Amino acid sequence: MANRSQTVRRNSNWILHLVLIAASVVMIVPFVWMILTSFKTVTEATQIPVVIFPSHWNFSSYAKAFEKSDFTHYYLNTIFAAFMKTLFPVLFSSMAAYAFARIRFPGRTLLFFLIISVMMVPNPVFYTPQYLLMSKWGLVNSVTALWICSLVSPFATFMLRQFFIGISKELEEAAILDGCNPFQTFRYIMLPLVKSALVAIVIIQLLWSWNELQWPLIINSSPDKLTLSSGLATLVSMFSTNYPILMAGAFMAVIPMIVLFFLFQRRFIEGVAFSAHKG
């Protein structure tokens, strides 16, 4: 009896792995195809029947993508915007979140509601007025426009407040007795305690801004002001069916985040999963 149930379990385990491996292949094929196609010649990429491997591993499509479009600027703009959209929201939100969580002050509930209420509004609703604001400030088609509207993050403020609320009050009370002002208490006692939440916010902000398409597409149009996302969109209109160049561009755009993901797998998965608990 015991033997039979063990056999059943082993068999079902085998089926389980088969299903999971098949699904994994489907998940990975687009990445593999992206890489393989980027090394093919145009003829190989559009050959019938389909050829899987390129006959030579040539990098010419990567060189051409760099040559024909402004990838250096795409990288610099994306990295800079992602840096600004990560650093400032983390800085501002953690301060605000601490104050909302731990200091009682007149108007606290009202002001907090004012901030988090924008989380219910879908992003495209903001774009036209933000565009008009940028245009008023003469920032349309500038690198500044890529990040300035995202200097603050209601979402990060909301998430971090939840974390500060969850921390016991004893340490904080000791700090106050020792004469720390609220900012010092925040900086030296409380902030180190929410480190894991801060890392999660950093990862979420980084991913969001790296991958964002619509706003960069709307606000900037000169080649040297595009991000990787909006740059890829112009690459598509330039080389509609030159698949090797398109795939080389796509690969260059995704590889930094994928490398970061492999280096910090656990942090990424926890960080992004954390973003879903905003309810």
Added chain:
Amino acid sequence: MNSRSRYVWAYVMIAPTLLGTVLFWSWPAVYSIYLSFLKSENFGLVNHWVGFANYEKLFKDHEFWRNLRNTLYYTVLFVPLTLVLSTFFAVLLNAKIRGLSAYRVIFFLPQVTMPAAAAMVWVVLFARDYGLINYVLGTHVAWISDAKFAMYALVIVGVWGAIGFNMLLILAGLQGIPRALYEAAEIDGAVRFRKFRYITLPLLTPTLFFTSVVLMIGATQIFDSIYLLIGKTNVALPAVRSLVYAYYQNAFVYYDQNYGAAIVDVLLVINLVLTGLQFAFQKKWVNYD
């Protein structure tokens, strides 16, 4: 330290976030509604109040209804499919199996991939004559340029991108179910499917509900994959064009900000209803604990 100076600290600490939010987010949200009641001329230099004229035009516009229907149709296909597949794989991974973390990483990979780049690869995979998908399936379908199939292509790309993340959320929900319940069921001789039906599913309902609301909110805002997978010159575009895509076209290609604002305000209403639903049910479930 007296409480008045603590107030001052609090205001100083919230000031950047508060001012930034009001300037860049709250005011634009309100202004977007105001814009939908105006008619702008000379690139916004002259504005006339026109009341509900933009909405009247919108509701008489067949294209708007078609875009709304496309958006809802995408949502209705994408959300249940993602939910079922994510739950299926979460249940498989909830067993103690070897290679769990490898599977997690693989399934999660699309989540860290730029949607624009992902859509471009799918263009290559979906190609009619020399695409891998038709080659493997032995079909000859114009996935992207045939109005009958374009929506399914979008849904496939969407589900591929969403499974990993939602699977993780559901897996977290599964791991919150006490083992003892399953052990008790095993003593009673319950088989695997019955355990899933009578223990897992009821206890997972709150997780599934929230996951589906978050998915719905995301699905109603679909833009990136339409822009890059389907493209502006594609004959199949009218069959998949979403509200956000129509907003983008009207506001930034045809430069009719007011009409664009009216479109996007309809989306706002849809999303407020979804969020309201989320809050209403959240209250209900929290009381059950």
